């Protein structure tokens with residue numbers, strides 16, 4: 001009798017909490033571009049599974065990948081060294097990541113957006129034109145030197161152009177352990193998006209698209 005009363009009470013409390021939960025919490029932000037559901041799969045978390053605590057060492061919480069200057073001998077004369085969950089597994093589920101950004105004179109970190117994070121950055125060396133464009137196509141920008149910070153609201157297209165005489169160095173940080181980056185020129189011209197989509201969208205002839213595509217062949 002007592003046992004059945006307790007069970008009843010427990011059920012009521014559980015239902016009460018389940019009813020309360022939706023008003024107190026929200027779905028976690030997605031950490032992948034898409035997730036086609038496997039309806040027969042088991043419940044998962046929005047991150048990688050965890051290493052057993054007994055195998056965690058101090059090394060899991062430190063990262064030396066920012067000590068070296070990035071290689072800027074490439075088409076954009078820039079280099080991004082990411083410290084995200086893929087390169088620094090200790091960040092898993094913590095909702096933070098950083099990049100080291102090296103840009104040679106005249107180089108650019110080309111227009112791109114981070115679908116899963118806002119960005120904050122600080123210039124350490126050099127002179128950078130930093131800008132972003134809103135969803136209303138309003139452009140905000142400023143030329144920054146050492147010590148200046150900038151922010152880029154989540155998902156907005158932005159860039160950094162080295163407008164100084166020497167190399168530029170900046171560090172950026174994100175509120176995601178895997179912010180992702182959609183690089184506009186590569187999305188458009190290095191993907192298999194049909195030419196007709198580009199000629200129609202950009203209102204140019206096919207040879208213009210061919211010329212631009214040829215610049216992004218790896």
Ligand code: GLV
Nearest residue numbers: 080099101109172
């Ligand atoms: C800069 O825009 C970065 O993504 O690190």
Ligand code: MN
Nearest residue numbers: 112114119158
């Ligand atoms: Mn960025």
